[in-house]
Amino acid sequence: MNLLSTIALFSSLPLIHAQYGNQAKSSATTAASSTTSTTSAASGxxxxxxxxxxxxxxxxxxxxxxxxxxxxxxxxxxxxxxxxxxxxxxxxxxxxxxxxxxxxxxxxxxxxxxxxxxxxxxxxxxxxxxxxxxxxxxxxxxxxxxxxxxxxxxxxxxxxxxxxxxxxxxxxxxxxxxxxNTSSTATGTATATSTGSASKTSASTSTTTNAANTMRTAGDVGALALLGLFSWLMM
Ligand SMILES: [Cu+2]
CATH class of the missing domain: 2.60.40.420 (Cupredoxins -  blue copper proteins)
Known part of the structure; x- marks a missing residue:
């Protein structure tokens, strides 16, 4: 294990982080947009x-x-x-x-x-x-x-x-x-709709955030393990 490959490995760690983060974000976006389309289709x-x-x-x-x-x-x-x-x-x-x-x-x-x-x-x-x-x-x-x-x-x-x-x-x-917009009926409907989708969206966001945190934690543990391994190899 030479110094160059060690540097290469370490510099790739932030990339791993970024990938996990992006995956989590894109799944959150998908969840939020599917919620929105369901809500608008139900207007009737x-x-x-x-x-x-x-x-x-x-x-x-x-x-x-x-x-x-x-x-x-x-x-x-x-x-x-x-x-x-x-x-x-x-x-x-x-x-x-x-x-x-x-x-x-x-x-x-x-x-x-x-x-x-x-x-x-x-x-x-x-x-x-x-x-x-x-x-x-x-x-x-x-x-x-x-x-x-x-x-x-x-x-x-x-x-x-x-x-x-x-x-x-x-x-x-x-x-x-x-x-x-002035109708009380319309206002009621709009409020109910936006509150509903907002709470759904925040629910999926918080779930995703948890998942992302878990991934980051896993990544950090991996990085620490690698660090330990390298310092042991260098000794
Ligand atoms: Cu008539």
């Missing part, structure tokens, strides 16, 4: 524009997961959304359902009507303003995979004698859109 808010392009819901057919929210955004001059049954297109469904109330507005309304969908049952809906349902202002959330279709619902709506609405707003929440 769907937007339906009501009357933006004439007498339509846009989209007029959408599939959502249980627990997701559907936000109805209202456009001029006057629209609403009511849940119907497939068999009675322009009338409120006999049990359950929802009614947004009438949104009379000269621009996109500041408030939205948000419905939380609890299962995958079809939700047939129409606008309760006189004549709009008959004119085709209908839609469906979670259309069935076979049987009843939106086209059949629309055709039946065109023949409906009249349309009525429930006496009161119910079955959803009138509030600020989730895209606006």
């Amino acid at each position: 808010i769907h937007t339906v524009d009501v009357g933006e392009d004439g007498l339509t819901f846009n989209p007029d057919s959408l599939t959502v997961s249980p627990g997701d929210k559907v936000e109805f955004h209202f456009y001029p001059p006057d629209h609403s959304v009511v849940q119907a049954s497939f068999d009675n297109p322009c009338q409120p469904i006999s049990s359950g359902g929802f009614f947004s109330g009438f949104f009379q507005t000269s621009q996109e309304s500041k408030t939205v009507f948000t419905v939380t969908v609890n299962n995958t049952d079809p939700i047939w809906l129409y606008c309760g303003v006189q004549g709009h349902c008959q004119a085709g202002m209908v839609g469906v959330i979670n259309p069935p995979s076979s049987g009843d279709t939106l086209d059949l619902f629309k055709a039946a709506a065109a023949k409906a004698k009249d349309s009525t609405v429930p006496a009161n707003v119910f079955g959803g929440v009138v509030g600020t859109a989730s895209s606006e």
Whole structure:
């Protein structure tokens, strides 16, 4: 064992440290980013524009997961959304359902009507303003995979004698859109999300730090052992 190889060995020790450190850091980054993507995928808010392009819901057919929210955004001059049954297109469904109330507005309304969908049952809906349902202002959330279709619902709506609405707003929440920061709902969601991911991230960081420390300690023990061996060889 000559002096040159000893120097080479010693000078490589910091490199070993650096490698262990970098490995630990990159695994921490991976853990943190996978946590973030899971969190953002779970948001589950769907937007339906009501009357933006004439007498339509846009989209007029959408599939959502249980627990997701559907936000109805209202456009001029006057629209609403009511849940119907497939068999009675322009009338409120006999049990359950929802009614947004009438949104009379000269621009996109500041408030939205948000419905939380609890299962995958079809939700047939129409606008309760006189004549709009008959004119085709209908839609469906979670259309069935076979049987009843939106086209059949629309055709039946065109023949409906009249349309009525429930006496009161119910079955959803009138509030600020989730895209606006001022809504208490949106603030609550954002806080919960960021707190959740932050605690997950710090958890994985501390785990990684421990692992890195362990590796460093192992490296230091190895270095000390080598030092001992060399000083014994040099004697
Ligand atoms: Cu309408």
